Amino acid sequence: MVHLDQLQKLKPLVNDPTFVRAVQTVKQENKLRLSDLLYKLYGIQVNPSSMFDVQVKRIHEYKRQLLNCLHMVVLYNRIKRDPTAPFVPRTIMVGGKAAPGYHIAKQIIRLINHVAAVVNNDPVVGDKLKIIFLENYRVSFAEKIIPATDLSEQISTAGTEASGTGN
Template identity: 65%
Template structure:
């Protein structure tokens, strides 16, 4: 790098594997880029950010190394295994080719106005919501309205991922119901899931806030089944598989 960019000390510092300071350390991100044959983001916007700012120096050095891999789903797990009812409805309309080539799902665009298809998808969705409601009631001892809107927020618990903002929204909804209990409200079940880093105190306080809000909302007779709040404990793939069955937007990015 010294030969390519003579005198550019700042660039050398940004690209170095060694972080200088009172206690030297390894810059793991730089080491990963240097040691990898390819680097990618998981969405086009993410990939562009990597090239434009996060690893700009490395991109200028080896632009061919940087790629994009937009996240999708593995149909065998997240559709066939998790949601066999929906898979059957799709197979009836377009066959099984989509299992090995997800681009074939575009054939479903021919059915967006098909009332029978829409009805079949809605039926599968409601059946899945009934099953998941029973699971939540068993695990959390909270009666869930399976006809409610399932409002799901699953991400690592972090201040910038807006779980706190979601909590404020739930509090606002709760206050509206308390203010006018006779008013018509769309029933909503708010589910928040994710894990916090061991030393991230604020994230753990956000989890505590979610559970505290749930204790109040779920036990308020004035609210009834119009609002429920569940913190999905120990969020993991097996639980994600159960929850995925209730979210049937075919082109939703997991």
């Protein structure tokens, strides 16, 4: 879409149940396709009805993937503390590449993968929380991920990223 002002034409449809169902159907189909792809690539079965919480961008300290990882640990601990508490099932995906000489970025990737291994193999957690590091994130992969995303994490440190340059 080039002319964002055209989005105003959708405003009258916001309360139209047929339109809302059609949009929900498209989103769910995208989530099913991505779930199948994630299983093929990583062998991880995700709940396509879970919230797809995604942070995809170059790995860097100021982009705060580490903060996102700490949030994963908080969610995991909440589930472990009270597995019967109501919890919105969530699939967290983090993807991006680290510069070859950027040691801290590579350590962040390692940490996310270690947290994912613990969470994804804990039977108490089950389908409530899944974590996947998306290897080799690239434009062709983004074309499959972004249409299925429910929550796009934009948590870079204030003032460090030009507005509108992320996904």
